[in-house]
Each structure stands twice: as structure tokens, then as C-alpha cells.
Amino acid sequence: MTNWKVKTGFDNMDAPAVCRLLENTYWAREHPKDVMLRAMQNSRCYGVFDEQDRQIGFARAVTDDATVFYLADVVVEEACRGRGAGRALMTAVANDPALKGLRGLLVTLDAHGLYEPYGFVRSGPSFMMKKPEAWNDAKGNPFAAPVGGMCYNK
Numbered sequence: 336m337t338n339w340k341v342k343t344g345f346d347n348m349d350a351p352a353v354c355r356l357l358e359n360t361y362w363a364r365e366h367p368k369d370v371m372l373r374a375m376q377n378s379r380c381y382g383v384f385d386e387q388d389r390q391i392g393f394a395r396a397v398t399d400d401a402t403v404f405y406l407a408d409v410v411v412e413e414a415c416r417g418r419g420a421g422r423a424l425m426t427a428v429a430n431d432p433a434l435k436g437l438r439g440l441l442v443t444l445d446a447h448g449l450y451e452p453y454g455f456v457r458s459g460p461s462f463m464m465k466k467p468e469a470w471n472d473a474k475g476n477p478f479a480a481p482v483g484g485m486c487y488n489k
């Protein structure tokens with residue numbers, strides 16, 4: 336397994352690199368950059384970096400700091416997948432003292448197996464989601480909203 340370096344906090348992220356990673360996902364590829372940036376700035380950010388200090392992975396958590404967090408935008412550069420970077424991100428999330436004891440939620444189409452070792456279980460038929468037909472960016476232009484299935488931690 337590669338020896339990835341994990342950094343936390345928006346100030347330690349390479350925001351343009353994160354936007355490039357998100358542009359290649361099925362859920363955020365149509366998100367305008369200003370929306371991605373605003374989401375990062377208002378989240379707890381986790382990044383994975385290679386030996387050249389190049390950011391190759393990202394995840395963020397949105398939380399009320401009291402009861403619940405929502406895990407979003409978990410992504411690893413395609414060429415670096417399958418070498419533990421996703422698990423490095425999830426370990427950082429699991430070890431974040433700010434999230435300890437909080438209910439965790441996430442939406443995924445097919446990556447349940449990444450999250451299950453960290454305590455997330457499938458919610459089955461109880462998941463509900465308000466899915467607007469379109470979200471608007473800062474200029475009022477609509478863009479696609481993400482879809483998926485829900486997981487929560489026990």
C-alpha cells in the first residue's frame with residue numbers, strides 16, 4: 336500500500352486540484368467551481384497527498400458539531416485508486432475528534448464497501464431525500480443535483 340499523507344482543514348487543501356477531482360465524479364461534474372469552493376470552505380476537509388505533495392484525494396464532512404455529520408465528495412484520482420487512499424481518507428474522518436459520537440450520514444450509489452469497515456450500515460427503505468429538480472449556483476443558473484442510496488453509522 337502506498338504511504339499517503341493526509342491533511343485536514345480547508346487551508347491545507349489544494350482547491351483547484353479538488354475541483355478537478357470533483358469534475359470527474361458522477362455527482363459533482365456539473366457543479367460550478369464557486370459552488371464547490373463554497374462547499375469546501377464550509378465543511379471539514381480531508382485531503383490525501385502523494386510523495387510529491389500532490390493532492391490525489393478528497394472528502395468533506397458537514398456537521399452541526401453536536402449531533403450529526405454528513406460525509407460528501409469522497410473521491411480519489413482514478414490513476415491512484417485501489418492503493419489505500421480511500422481508506423486513508425476514511426481513517427482521517429473516523430479519527431476526527433470533532434465527529435466523535437455524532438451520527439454520520441452519507442449517500443452512495445455503489446461504494447458501500449468502502450464505508451462499512453468504518454461503522455456505516457445501509458439504511459434500507461428508511462432513507463428519504465429532498466431532491467430539488469435543479470440547484471442554483473451563485474448566479475442563479477441551475478445545475479444537476481446528486482442522487483444515491485443512504486448509509487448511516489451505528
Ligand SMILES: CC(C)(COP(=O)(O)OP(=O)(O)OC[C@H]1O[C@@H](n2cnc3c(N)ncnc32)[C@H](O)[C@@H]1OP(=O)(O)O)[C@@H](O)C(=O)NCCC(=O)NCCS
Binds near residue numbers: 415416417421423447
Ligand atoms: C470510492 C473511492 C474513493 C475509493 O478510493 P480508493 O483509493 O480506490 O480506495 P482504497 O484503495 O482505499 O480501497 C477501497 C476499499 O473500498 C472498497 N470499495 C467498495 N466499493 C467501492 C467502490 N465503488 N469503489 C472503490 N472501492 C470500493 C474496495 O473494495 C476496497 O476494499 P478492499 O481493499 O477490502 O477490497 C474511489 O474509487 C473513487 O474515487 N471512486 C469514484 C468516486 C466515488 O464513487 N466516490 C464514492 C462516492 S460515495
